Amino acid sequence: MIYLDAGATSFHKPPEVSRAVLRAMNTCANPGRGGYEAAAAASRTVYACREAAAGLFDCLPEQVVLTTSCTHGLNIAIHSLVRPGSRVVVSGFEHNAVTRPLHALQAQIVVAGRKLFNWEDTLAVFGQALDAGAEAAVFTHVSNVFGYILPVEQMAAMCRERGIPFILDAAQSAGSLPVELNRLGADFIAMPGHKGLLGPQGTGLLLCAGEVRPLLYGGTGSASIMQEMPEDLPERLEPGTLNVPGYGGLTQGLRYVKRRGVDRIFREEHRNLERCVAGLKRLGLEVFAGEHQAATVSFRTEGDCEEGAALLAKQGFAVRAGLHCAPFAHESAGTLDTGTIRVSFGCGVTPGQTEAFLRAASKLSLDRR
């Protein structure tokens, strides 16, 4: 299988990730719950993950809350900032992990900036929406469907200037673009551990600078007499037993990303994107590409996108089709009725594999003719 679905999860991970998972399973008990060696080993494993994340994302270790997924982190962040009826400005490219929690809270969702790959429009419309009044803003760094890199530094500055708290969804950018909590001035940044950070599924990180409100309540191994959750981060947001093997693996993924360098990872992935976009265009397919694009591209054939992806799967290529849990993004691009086939490049895809994919896609385009 040639794996081109890094937007969903990383598949080929550095070998030290699975080794660390196994080591943690064999040596760690419950972190923060005991003084014996196996409990202390678990606490060290978890803290190493916080330290590795803090080093990569410009924050303190205790600002790193360990979650089960980016979605989990976004739910905590939204639950902390948004109240029923709040007016919340979002970009035109949000995932259901943002819009569904907002919908559940009966927030007034204001979608701002729907033009793909157009920073000028994104910034102008976003600014207007903030000026009309907002209790919070939530925006993605990179569209999971189209790879559009939003101008998040400018959007963050606009929020800061107006005193509007904001959440950044770094699901598609952590590990391949710079993400810095303090420099950006975000209240929260949520990210998965298993995509660009190369950790195991079931891991995620929430970087916290804003006031937090627990989503779950329970034991934290600290201040046990109190019936309120402890005030301190990260324990305030981490009741229950943590996924120690998962975070052991994630630590290795974080260290790998740090060693290799985010800029280098982006450049390598982007070379594949450029080759892929040019090839798909040569085939006469409808390709959604432009400036400010991460290593993800969507395209359409005249046939059904799911059938197209199934044909590619039969030839050994793993890509994703459909609406990608992001109806707002498809609405923005005018692809809600058809969906798209998405190709997303992660670490380690070779130019030869990209060429092989294009040969497979050429059969797809011939089939439709």
Add this chain to the structure above:
Amino acid sequence: MGSYVITFRSVTLGQRGERVLNGSGIRCSLYRTPRWMEEQGCGYALRLWTKDISRAAALLRENQVPMRRIYLQKTDGQMEEVPV
């Protein structure tokens, strides 16, 4: 050289305190806070050996690691709380 115990509200704060002090050459180790020292129940503490507890406390403050209490272990083994 005196033996001291600094208590923290959580394992994470204790761990960061451990990093700060060890990184500054102050030898310390993390362990579970004795029950009598922590009225809120369940916490972590650093045992450290230093001539200058004021420096250790200042380092933790500078690095924004909140402490709960500091105890000095006297020669007879008794623990005496000292002001944070």
